Amino acid sequence: MAIFPIQKCQAELPTSRPRQPFPEVFSSQIPQQAEIGSHSEQHEVSPVGDSVHYDILMSIDDNGRNHSVATAPEAFHDFFDGAGVSLSGGFEDGTWPTGFSPGGFIYPSPRLAGTGYSEDGGLSQADCLPLIMQENGSSICPDTQGVMTPQLLGSSGDMDPLLMSRYQYDKSGAFYFKNLNIQSVSSGTDPTQFLLSKPSIFATSREENGCENVSALQLRQELQSLVPEGIGLRLINLFERIVAPDYPILPPGELNPGTSPPHLLASVYLLVEPFTKFDEKLCIDLAYDKPSNVALYGIINRALSHEIHAPKLCVVQTMLLLVIRPYPNPIVLDSGFKWSQLASLIACAHTLGLHLDPKSWRLPPWQIAQRRCLSYFIYSTDKWLALSLGRPPLLHYDNWLVTSPSQEDRPVSGLDPQAWTKIMKRAKLDSLLDRVLTQLYSPRAINTICTDYEKTIALTGPLLEDLFSSHRPVSAPSTDFRSSNQGSSHQGRPTRLERTLEMNYHYIHLSICRAILRPFLQPTVENLNEADYILAHEQARIRAETCISAAVEFIHGLRPDDLETVWPAWSATAFSSICFQILHMATSSVDRSEADKWVTCLHKVRRDMRLKADVLPCLHLGLLRIDSIFWKGIENVLHLEEHARQAFASGSSIGRPLGITGSAK
Known part of the structure; x- marks a missing residue:
């Protein structure tokens, strides 16, 4: 064993690791430490996220009683884990430093009272807590160094x-x-x-950029005035029940209204707000008095503007939840802001080394798994947001090593093997999407293949094969657009992550089919009468019809209980893309019969989305955008061939059940 000095640390650590029992013999030490911490808090304002020691003391009353839990409170362990103090071990000669017991428990050392600060406000090198360190170095890592x-x-x-x-x-x-x-x-x-x-070295930069030096204690007080602790606990429970199975980026039990970073808690509250109707208490408590989203975002912005100079994992977790979160206004695609959010997230991730694979690092296994999970979800989010906004991805496969989680990463997620299997299935779709974006939609690829149908077919064939082999959609495709009005069986219907996985499948399938059609939709192409070209064109449209048919069936199968699902930000453009691809198929139809079929399909989808939009807000954007074209007048928006114009004119029963004829009202 070895001892070396470190800075005073108050880290924010996952609480999913096993806790040691809290011996009664050490309880008398707590009041003394509380008094010390309270005194130091009055003289030094801790930067946001740099310290949580004052939150640990909040569970201790004036008489020194601990009201947290019967066993060792999370904050007790987090404080000393954050300070770099090992919960077990001692000197190499078998002795123990002040405050340590041979049983592996620790208690505050009286030496802390005499801790000195250097001129920059940090602890001086000579007055630091000792850190018990295993010789293999596995009990220390960059993410648990307190203020450092x-x-x-x-x-x-x-x-x-x-x-x-x-x-x-x-x-x-x-x-x-x-x-x-x-x-x-x-x-x-x-x-x-x-x-x-040390935080002090960034002081000049923060001051120059107008960063408010607000303490986490002040932000926590503001947050608790918006969301009392009891409500916060129930919101966290909703997060762990609905969001965490889809996005296990926080170890179970880590979130706590009294100790977790305020900006992280605020992002969790924002994300789960739509699900409060599924909590028997929150559905009443928040029915008329919901926390202000503006105020919650204000807490986040004030914290992140300070933290971004020296980010920690909790900052990356906060940003990722904000990027995933659906748009606050479901009919507005705030693409510029969302893309900037993603860019900031990736910049912080690079700073923390999340683009690397930590498997070979000398870190605790739980920390390796946490970093890998977080890395994967950042990579996945980059691909889906890039697809939805029509942008080149910010991350490249060669520059990001963790593009899929492994079975070894599962324990830190808290998910059972079956739930983890769904995460692994999503990772396969993410990998396929990366290839689609690179091979079919990168600016260089578009310049190369947009008019070359043979190259396009050669590239898309393997992609389609991998798509069909990696995922089997529950909604069976049907070429009869009217048959789906008869209703379908609910047996085997997917729920939660399976539901969004199916959406991802249709979105990728649609993106591939759009690329296949692209060479045939160019204004001028040579050899239009060539037999191979004509056959390829027909097959491309057949593929697109099969794809759209399955997507239409998926939309028709949406039900109110799908609201209890995390539909991330890119869901809105997924549904909108389906509508616009149907419109494109109608306007590019080769004859009146085909045009009639696609117009009928488009009106059916609009009707389905109109009926379900109040339940699923992610449908609003696509419905508004496609409805606005009809509101303007289809002939006033698009250049149409005569047979297409006639098809739209005769199929003008907008929003009415199929089979009913007559003029639209």
Whole structure:
């Protein structure tokens, strides 16, 4: 075992790891520590997210009683875990430092009262808590260093990792300077180090950028005035019941209204607000007095503007939840802001080294799994948001190592094997989407194949084969658009993640078919009468018809209970894309018969979406956009051939059940 000094730490750690019982013998130490912490809080304003020690003391009353839990409270462990103090182990000679017991438990050391600060407001090197460190260095990692914030030292930066691998690190892999520490997490042929910095070194930059130096305690008080702790606990329960199975980026039990970062809690509250009707208490408590989304976002913005200078994992988790969150106005695609959110998320992720695979790093297994899960969901979100907004992805496969989770990552998610299997299935679709965006929709690919149907077919064939083999949609395709009005069986209908997985499947299928049709929709193409070209054109339209038929069946099968599902931001454009592809098929029809079929299909989908939009807000955008074309007058928006114009004119029973003739009212 080895001891080395570290800075005073108040980290925010996952609470999913096993907790040790809290011995009664140490309870007398708590009031003394509470008094010390309260005194220091009055003299130093802790930057947002840099400290949570005052939250730990909130569960201790004036008489020194602990009201949290019968066993060791989460905050008790988080405080000392964050300080880098091991919950087990001692000196190599078998002795124990002040405040440690051979039983593996710790209690506050009286030495903390005399802790000194350096001129920059941080702890001086000589007055630091000891850190018990296992010789393999596995009990310390960049994400649990309290106020010290990690930044990855990249291989092309000025501080060459190969040179830095020659530093005289201690047994924990750390090397100390005055305001900076170097933490080595991996050696060998590809050494990896993090630069750990004191918050004070960013003070000038934060001040210049107008960042408000607000304490997390103040933000927490504001948040609790908006969302009392009892309501917060129920909102967290909704998150873990509805959101976490789809996006397990937070270990179960980690969220707590009293200790979790206020900006993270606020993002959770924003995301689960639509689901409050599924809680028997919140459906009444929040029926007339919901927390202000503007105020919640205000807390997030004030925190992140400060934290983004030195982000931690909780910042990345907050940003990811905000990017996933549906648009606040379901009829407005706030694409510029959402894309900027994603860019900020990715920038912070790069800073923390989330683009790398930590499997070979000297980190605790739970921390490796947490980083890998977070990395995968960032990669997945980038692909889907890029598809939905028509932008090139910000992440490239070569520059992001964790593109799929593994079975070893499951324990930290808290999911059972069956639920994890669905996550793995989604990862396969994500991988396929990456290929679709790269091979069919990158600017270079479009320039190369947009007029070449042979190259397009050669590229899309394998993609379709992989799509069909990787996912079997529950909604069976039907070429008869009228038959779906008869209703369908609900047996085997997917729920929650399975439902959005099916949407993802149809969205990818539609994107591939759009690319197949692209060469045949160009204004001028040579050899129009060539037999191979004509046959390929017919097959392309048949493929598109099969794809759209399945998507139409999927929309028809949506039910009110699908509201209890996380429909991420890109869901709105998925449904809108289906509508516009049907419109494109109608306007590009080769004859009146085909045009009539597609016009009928379009009106059927509009009717289905109109009936379901009040239940599923993600349908509003597509419905509004396609309805606006008919409101303007189809002939006033599009250049139509005569047979297409006649088809739209004769099929003008907008929003009426199929089979009823007569003029629309």
